[in-house]
Amino acid sequence: MGKIRVGILGAGGIAAVHASILQRDERVEIVAVADMVEAAAKKLATTIGEHVVCGDSVVSLIDAGVDTVYVTTPNRTHLQPVLTCLKNSINVFCEKPMATSVAEGEQILKAACDSKAVYNLGMSRRFAHAHQYIKKLIDSGRLEPFSAHVRLNRGELLNPAWTADPDQTGGFLYETTIHQLDLLEYLFGPIKTLRCEACQAISDSELDNFAILFTFESGMVCTMMSSAHSGWSFPFERVEIFGRYATLETQEIESVRFSPGLNQKIESEEYRLLPHDEKGGYVRENQLFIDALVNDSEPPVPVEQAQRLNLLIACVYESAREQKEIDFSTRTREMIG
Template identity: 55%
Template sequence: MNKVKVGILGAGHIAAVHAGLLKQDERVEIVGIADIFEEKAQELAAEAGPDVRTAGSIEELIALGVDTVYITTPNTMHVSPVLHCLKNNVNVFSEKPMATSEEEARQIRDAARESRGCYNLGMNRRYAYVYKKIKSYMDSGQLDAYSAHFKMNRGELLHPAWTSDPAKTGGFLYETPFHLMDLCRYYFGEVKKVKCQATQAVSGSELDNFAILLTFESGLVMTFNTFAHSGWSFPFEAIEIYGKYSTASTAELETVKVACGLEGEIDSSDYHLMPVSKKWGYEEENRLFIDALVNGTEPPVNAEEAYKSTFLLTSIYESAKTGEEINVADQLNKVLS
């Protein structure tokens, strides 16, 4: 069997997580690692395997003979290398976010439609154990959600240093909050309308405090709070979902409780002992992406799906900036038609 020949662009924190997992997949050969800093590329290449080569750019990386590239550079540095890969029919696993504007997300979606390369966005929360458990209750009809509250705080915007620079992040919502914006679509379907109130609480350069009200096509309503500088007091990420006589709740990616019925048992799981690469969903998202390449099937979060989550996020920013309620469904239908 021909192996999937992988290159990684951006040799930082998340690149090491993906490299560690890809190294264990016998269907994959890690061919090269690229970074603007040669020593960072060398360090990760040494960890990834004895024959892994280094490069300084996306062009050099592809020239090493890779057929698949992981894009793990800071947020606003995803679009250009992704488009380069798709134009050259190279498969792409892009870390989140897809892009930091609707126009750029659309460019990627359109390029993916034209390309023989496969595009996948790394939305690991979909495969995190706590969230998979809740999804299975929803899919089986045991948890019929009507209402929800999601919280996705960050402790600080200090590490890595670029997270405090909106020119590199695209804005705070493109940081960790993007994960749960995608998760709410994954759980509840398409959003009909959104209203957001946001302030510049601590940061000198951007909105960093968001209270968001979302109404879904299904009628479900939810609140979403996210604050960028709360400290890492546990749980900084938590969701609650309410159905008829039922509640699901999580604390970080560690524990989940699902209570169905007025007298039923509470199903409670604790994933503290599981390795992060597994419990946070990275293992499964990588396996599903490589499955798609090997089998020629659709990847788990293709460009159409990634575009819709990005569109939701740009709509929230629009509401934050204008103070208006945004009819997301109408606007999305216009750009899709």
């Protein structure tokens, strides 16, 4: 089998992260870069070597002979390039979110199921060392979660400025809190119900302050607080889990502290000095995606999981706006199967 021939659509910061990782993978050849801003495409192409700049569309990448496209454009622009790739049997690694509506997600789900190509959603936080450590503890039975609290306070409405524009992001939950929402089912299993209270604390255009209660099929419960306006004070991202005389807490993706039980030694892991692309899970998710293409195996975040997350975000917004509890298990059966 020859090398995976990759094209990159969108030449912003996250594209550079993926390009740098792919460049180090001997199984991959980056063939071309496309962006609406030609200077941005040229800049990225220059940093990763002698690669062709191919216009401003996914069609130009396909014409260049790629078999895989990384879609790293703004949130609301994912649908059409993804559908074009799948229709033409081109593999897709799409940066989050999958889409910014359930209807668009359904189109992608159907197209992926009808296509010979592989679809994967980029959810790097799953593969951060801190969260992989938690996953191993739970899967091994060393930590049995009874309840949890997830917190995110980031001043995203200020930095960068475009994150305050829901016309670009689809809403704060699609841009930022999507990572924490994705971790819920990844770590704790299927969500049963959810109830969200939210408000516009400072934003003139969207909900920016969320308090959410989740119940799970396993019987555990989780609360989540997410604020778009409370600054960047460290740690602005935290997971706390409570088990049988056991507790675990993270400080962003920098460290984990696990107390396994009474009269037992507290365990801790530190990741602060690791390169950001490895610490943040980007290296691992790319490795697993390329593994899936080479080995004809399931990608790290397949299309069914992507649409389930897309539906979850829509349900959180619905709960907040209509002031009601959502039976998520029923919704997923009805809309995803």
